[in-house]
Amino acid sequence: MNTIKQLGYIAMGTRLRMLTDKFITDADKIYNSLDVDFEPRLFTVFYLINQKKSITITELAEQLGYTQPAVTQIANVLISKKLINSVKEKKDSRKKILTITKKGEDLLLELIPVWQDIENSVKELINETGYDVLFVLSKLESELEKKDIFTRVMEKTKKRQIEEVKIFEYSSDSPGDALYKKELNKNFRDLNYEWIKKYFKVEKEDKKQLENPGKEIIEKGGIIFFAEYKDMIAGTAALLKKEDNSYELAKMAVRDEVQGKQIGKKLGFAVIDKVKQLKCDKLYLETNASLTPAINLYKSIGFEEVEMKDPSKYERATFRMNYNFKK
Amino acid sequence: MNTIKQLGYIAMGTRLRMLTDKFITDADKIYNSLDVDFEPRLFTVFYLINQKKSITITELAEQLGYTQPAVTQIANVLISKKLINSVKEKKDSRKKILTITKKGEDLLLELIPVWQDIENSVKELINETGYDVLFVLSKLESELEKKDIFTRVMEKTKKRQIEEVKIFEYSSDSPGDALYKKELNKNFRDLNYEWIKKYFKVEKEDKKQLENPGKEIIEKGGIIFFAEYKDMIAGTAALLKKEDNSYELAKMAVRDEVQGKQIGKKLGFAVIDKVKQLKCDKLYLETNASLTPAINLYKSIGFEEVEMKDPSKYERATFRMNYNFKK
DNA sequence: TATCTTTATATAAGTGCTTATGCAAATTAG
DNA sequence: CTAATTTGCATAAGCACTTATATAAAGATA
Structure with missing residues (x-):
């Protein structure tokens, strides 16, 4: 019986229920007697x-x-x-x-x-x-x-989960053996194929980058970011170096099972931080206007919609956003 | 919803239950989400x-x-x-x-x-x-x-009920018209017949006193006590004056429906007070050894068992108690 | 004015405990 | 060493609510 007391805050519900029971059964006894x-x-x-x-x-x-x-x-x-x-x-x-x-x-x-x-x-x-x-x-x-208990717990849980997500970079000077790099390549490819196939079709340019990220992204001065959650690659994003010394955020993908853990946001911030660190002030992305959740995510981390001047390399890209470094 | 709050102490049970519910349903929501x-x-x-x-x-x-x-x-x-x-x-x-x-x-x-x-x-x-x-x-x-709520309430209720019981005397100089006195006589008779018939048989001496209390009790210097509870005669007791200047407590009866309200005790105290007031220091009673609850009641108000010297007028009387005036 | 939505109540089933009772194994008593 | 009692668990039913859903009347809308 003392165990409930020892459980403290976590058994408040049980403890309150027991107290309630005492009040109610006593009232019943009173009427009866x-x-x-x-x-x-x-x-x-x-x-x-x-x-x-x-x-x-x-x-x-x-x-x-x-x-x-x-x-x-x-x-x-x-x-x-x-x-x-x-x-x-x-x-x-x-x-x-x-x-x-x-x-x-x-x-x-x-x-x-x-x-x-x-x-x-x-x-x-x-x-x-x-x-x-x-x-x-x-x-x-x-x-x-x-603020009810549910909301309080959800806030804490979310925070905890975000903290459990680790972001790491994969660039030309990353350590690790060939097998490990191969594994990363596979994750980068599969995660992206998954969502592209879900909403659009895989284009030529996708295939080029996804099948050979080493050559197409890293060697060209780009960086691939991975999000690790519970010993598993849960998401990825690529920072592509363009010829005009600007950077493009592309190929961002998060595994379906870990949605809601703010992994995309964390990847986004990592990419932005990297660009700032590289002393560059031009970062953009291209996406499709129908992908509202993604666009909202980009907005939330500081991207702003701009006019789509030149046609994109991708058919699906109908929406361009620039990162606002001034804010 | 605010009504529960306004009810204050009396709706504690309901209020605790509602609080408990919130804790439990929130916990359930947490696991689900x-x-x-x-x-x-x-x-x-x-x-x-x-x-x-x-x-x-x-x-x-x-x-x-x-x-x-x-x-x-x-x-x-x-x-x-x-x-x-x-x-x-x-x-x-x-x-x-x-x-x-x-x-x-x-x-x-x-x-x-x-x-x-x-x-x-x-x-x-x-x-x-x-x-x-x-x-x-x-x-x-x-x-x-x-001390739980039940005990607390019972104490208060008992006290309240005892206070609601009014004791009054019926002696040679009592006021009231003939009809009222007849009604009292009827109550005295019926209440006693009820319990005597329940446990024993009505004896000759009973009949004499119960059928004519005026002549047999009052006119001989005795007093009849009544307990009134909620406009109803709930109990009675007689104080009989004996030839040797002692008093006998007899014919105590309490209506079945009002048991547990300490009416017997209150009647007993009234009788004792009266005897003291009459400057007499000899009060006894006779009962049957099998009537444990009654004997306990008598003990609780100050009577003590004594040897049964002379045979009683009643067949059923096997147990004699004297009131201890010294204590 | 026909239909669609909202409101007031009823009904059914579920929840998380309770009390009451049954049954079989273990222990105690005579 | 049998018989009676106690102990440990299972089962059934009840309780005081809940959620989900049905039904019918009233009100809004077109």
Whole structure:
């Protein structure tokens, strides 16, 4: 039983559930031992019907934060116990108006002092803890409202995953034996074939670069970047050196299974950093206007759309972006 | 939704339940969105099996504060997911020893960082509240352990009910018209017949007193006490004046429906007070040794068992008690 | 004014526990 | 050493909610 406590923050849910159970089963025991025909779960609904005198199912659900089926079910129990009445609203026959019956009012006379005792008992319990537990609960609720656990965890997980992604370069002066370089070449080729085939067709220029990156990219002063995630090549991108001393970002591909881990972004930043490091201030890319996610990614790392002056080497390239070094 | 908050202490259960739900559903969302085949409810059991390496169902239940069927069910899910193994213990074939499988260990590698993120997120949330929520929870748990809500409410309810019981005397100089006195006589008679018939048979002496209390009790200097609860005569007792200037407490009866409200005790105290007020120091009663609850009641208000010297007027009287005025 | 959408409620099934009970193995008592 | 009791686990059913979906009335749209 102490194990739950030792788990600390991570078992908060279980611990809260256990505490909740104690409150609910105790309330049930109280009604039973006082021989009152009532159940804890009926409380909020019955209480609110009495307070508002007349209210519909949906209104109850909204005010109590229950789902509508929950209120319907509770109301049905109250009706079967003849504690409340339900009549259709005249103007809108979908609505059911709930009111307390005579029997319900009689029961209320019995219940109110019991509720008073429960309230005082909880108040007493809380006083003994020395904390304003109700206020702490409110704080917890409002902080959760601002940002729930799911969002918090997702942020952390994403961050962790990004940190797990390692970017490395493959250029003319990279170390590694032939076998390793062959493996990298294969990854570069396969990753790119995969997405090109998915959306377009493999063009002549693609084949040239992908089948012989050493000669076509590296030897011409370009660099290939790889993203490693969990001992696996998860993405790649190429920085091509052009004759006019500008660079082109091309052949960026990320493995489908690792989407959402910001690998593309990380590759993009690595490419940009490299260009800056090379003291160059001309970097562009060409893509297809239909690839919205990719374009959004490029925008997010600092590329801006420019006019497509000269026709591209690629048929699919209909959209040109330049990196803005000034921003 | 705000209504629950307004209810304050009395809706603590509901409020805790809602908070609990948020924690659990968020955990579920996290596993889903990370594509991990796991559920929140499996957490504690799976975690503990891994920590202890090898543990039985009952041990888990004890350490986690779950019921045994709950652990059995959770373990079965874990087994069906092939995350744990179960083998019978050699020495005691009733016991099932649970251990993590290879697949379970693989999943753990995925889960541990997620759990870490959850833990950090909850920690962060709690920091934002500005309270040591975990400590507040511990306090709440330990105060509940000392005295639970049920006990607290019962104490308050009992006290309230006792206060609602009013004792009044019916003696030669009591006010009230003939009809009212007749009604009191009827109550005195019926209440006593009821319990005498239940355990013994009505004796001649009973009949004399019950059919004519005015002549047989009041006119001889005795007093009849009534307990009124919710506009109803709920109990009665007679104080009989004896020839040797002592008093006898007799004919004490409490209506069945109002048992447990300490009405007998309150009647007893009223009788004792009266005797003291009359400057008398001899008060006794006779009852039957088999009526343990009654004897306990008498003891609790100051009566002590004494030897039964003379035979009683009643056949059923086998047990005599004197009130101890010295204590 | 016919259709399409929205709203109010009902119904069904699922969830994660619980209590109640059954059964077989182990232990204790006479 | 048998018989009664206790222990460990399984199974069934219940509880207090949930989500998903159905149904019918009301309101909006064209």
